[in-house]
Amino acid sequence: TVELFLKAAAAKKRKFQVIVCEGAPHFGGHAMARSLAEAGIDTTVIHDAATFAIMARVNKVLLPAHAVLANGGLIAPSGSNMVALAAKQNSVPVVTVAGMFKLCPMYPHEGQDTLNDLISPSSVVDYGLMGDPVLSEVEFVNPVHDYVPPQLIDLYVTNIGGFQPSYIYRLLAEYYHNDDWEAFE
Amino acid sequence: DDGLPSSASPSRSGNNKRSSTPLPVAAIRVLLNVIRRSEAETMMGLQADLRDASDVMLEFAKRGGPVPSSSSSDASATATRYLLAGRSHIALSSGCELFLKHVTRASLETPDFQRCKSQVLERGERFAELSTRARDRIAVVGSPFVREGSVVLTHGRSKVVEALILRAALVEGKRFRVMVLEGRPDAGGAKSARTYANAGIPTTVVLDSAMGCVMESGCVDLAIVGAEGVVENGGVVNKVGTFALGVMAKELGVPLYVAAESYKFTRLYPLNNADLPEMGGIECGGGLKFLDTLAWSASSASDRKEEEGDLMTTDATNSQSSLNPYVVDLPPSVSIENPPCDFTPAKYITLLFTDLGVLTPSAVSDELIRLYQ
Numbered sequence: 001t002v003e004l005f006l007k008a009a010a011a012k013k014r015k016f017q018v019i020v021c022e023g024a025p026h027f028g029g030h031a032m033a034r035s036l037a038e039a040g041i042d043t044t045v046i047h048d049a050a051t052f053a054i055m056a057r058v059n060k061v062l063l064p065a066h067a068v069l070a071n072g073g074l075i076a077p078s079g080s081n082m083v084a085l086a087a088k089q090n091s092v093p094v095v096t097v098a099g100m101f102k103l104c105p106m107y108p109h110e111g112q113d114t115l116n117d118l119i120s121p122s123s124v125v126d127y128g129l130m131g132d133p134v135l136s137e138v139e140f141v142n143p144v145h146d147y148v149p150p151q152l153i154d155l156y157v158t159n160i161g162g163f164q165p166s167y168i169y170r171l172l173a174e175y176y177h178n179d180d181w182e183a184f185e
Numbered sequence: 186d187d188g189l190p191s192s193a194s195p196s197r198s199g200n201n202k203r204s205s206t207p208l209p210v211a212a213i214r215v216l217l218n219v220i221r222r223s224e225a226e227t228m229m230g231l232q233a234d235l236r237d238a239s240d241v242m243l244e245f246a247k248r249g250g251p252v253p254s255s256s257s258s259d260a261s262a263t264a265t266r267y268l269l270a271g272r273s274h275i276a277l278s279s280g281c282e283l284f285l286k287h288v289t290r291a292s293l294e295t296p297d298f299q300r301c302k303s304q305v306l307e308r309g310e311r312f313a314e315l316s317t318r319a320r321d322r323i324a325v326v327g328s329p330f331v332r333e334g335s336v337v338l339t340h341g342r343s344k345v346v347e348a349l350i351l352r353a354a355l356v357e358g359k360r361f362r363v364m365v366l367e368g369r370p371d372a373g374g375a376k377s378a379r380t381y382a383n384a385g386i387p388t389t390v391v392l393d394s395a396m397g398c399v400m401e402s403g404c405v406d407l408a409i410v411g412a413e414g415v416v417e418n419g420g421v422v423n424k425v426g427t428f429a430l431g432v433m434a435k436e437l438g439v440p441l442y443v444a445a446e447s448y449k450f451t452r453l454y455p456l457n458n459a460d461l462p463e464m465g466g467i468e469c470g471g472g473l474k475f476l477d478t479l480a481w482s483a484s485s486a487s488d489r490k491e492e493e494g495d496l497m498t499t500d501a502t503n504s505q506s507s508l509n510p511y512v513v514d515l516p517p518s519v520s521i522e523n524p525p526c527d528f529t530p531a532k533y534i535t536l537l538f539t540d541l542g543v544l545t546p547s548a549v550s551d552e553l554i555r556l557y558q
Contacts (some may be wrong), residue, residue, distance in 0.1 A: 070543070107329075107543060181542070
């Protein structure tokens with residue numbers, strides 16, 4: 001969605017630069033950067049740890065969404081919470097692009113574990129090294145998503161318009177009946 | 186009109202027996218009785234009767250005792266004053282007003298007054314029923330927020346919060362710890378601690394002043410409080426100390442949840458603590474005693490070493506007189522302020538658990554408009 005959003009902006013002949021975090025360990029940022037560059041957008045790839053350092057030069061942050069929660073919080077790819085925190089520190093607005101189908105009548109009871117999965121660490125560390133007696137004692141954690149609290153998000157851009165996180169409860173009331181909430185508990 | 190105070194006083198004596206019925210729900214039952222006994226022949230007359238009754242009850246709550254002209258004994262008068270002490274009358278007035286609005290909504294359809302009156306009574310009884318079950322509904326929506334292995338901090342004695350925590354522990358079977366602020370001057374927290382301990386939940390009681398140091402980095406996972414009233418901007422009026430708890434919680438990254446029934450939603454819009462209406466109950470500062478409990482427990486410990494025989498009974502009988510030397514007597518020139526409640530702005534509150542569901546503070550004004558329409 002973020003890619004289409006940026007390409008649509010480029011089609012309107014807007015001049016802007018995009019900085020893409022590479023998104024280890026899957027490096028989805030590389031493919032995204034290639035795609036954006038093909039559309040003629042000025043793209044820079046940085047590694048995830050450089051986010052804070054670069055943030056001072058950034059005007060806006062665009063985050064994708066896996067799910068939008070009832071309190072206005074966001075489930076986004078792993079690393080998004082860090083980006084949002086860095087943005088807050090530097091007073092950079094954080095905008096999320098999400099279709100309304102991603103709206104979820106759930107509250108983040110489990111904090112960072114809400115709607116999250118820990119997947120195989122094979123992308124972080126090579127399986128061949130597991131034979132090593134020292135390394136086999138180490139736990140490798142590879143979460144797929146991050147929970148970003150609502151106070152770090154400034155705007156949700158959806159297919160029906162732009163909303164503040166504090167308005168999400170209203171959208172939920174329009175899309176979900178009270179009885180549907182129990183199915184998510 | 187004479188029938189109104191008399192229908193009000195049986196409920197008052199019911200409250201003296203420390204029943205589990207919340208004050209506003211008892212008030213709603215009184216109003217139902219007023220409808221039953223009313224001799225009005227029109228809707229306007231009935232509304233006037235109900236409004237008079239609510240005013241009598243509100244006046245009662247504000248003054249913190251019965252009207253001086255009534256013939257209740259001195260003991261029950263003082264008992265009632267202590268019962269209402271530290272309670273704001275916000276919940277009472279909002280409960281009465283919501284009831285009035287709810288029952289009189291039916292009045293426009295039926296031309297026959299007697300049928301109208303029975304309709305009104307039926308709606309009223311349903312409202313009272315919903316209000317009584319509000320506490321259980323809140324426990325159902327709120328208990329998932331208490332997670333396994335978490336530490337919950339509470340302040341003041343709220344039956345709603347107790348129901349929520351007991352549900353998480355007993356019905357949902359979660360294992361967690363509760364940290365309770367003692368709750369000067371009515372030891373509300375300590376009383377709640379008894380309830381939690383009896384249910385088998387590991388409980389710690391701390392001084393109110395210790396709320397800062399116990400909330401530091403990860404020691405407390407969430408804080409839950411009740412409310413005397415929920416105001417239009419999503420802020421809450423609750424036992425004094427909640428405001429401090431809110432500021433602390435925000436600063437230290439602890440979410441603050443408020444558990445309140447929907448009849449506590451009121452059309453007030455305070456901007457800060459000075460904007461709160463005058464609190465009822467004990468005159469501010471009158472009932473406050475300053476006790477050096479450290480010195481008292483140190484001395485009674487040494488007394489216990491000296492005394493023989495049944496130490497428990499002697500401690501009980503001597504407790505009143507043995508306390509006196511440890512009470513700090515202040516000269517009359519010292520003024521004492523004892524606000525029973527304070528106002529916590531919406532920005533310090535994470536979520537509200539109500540019988541209408543879980544609400545963000547910004548959603549409160551929407552619900553208020555819906556309730557009061």
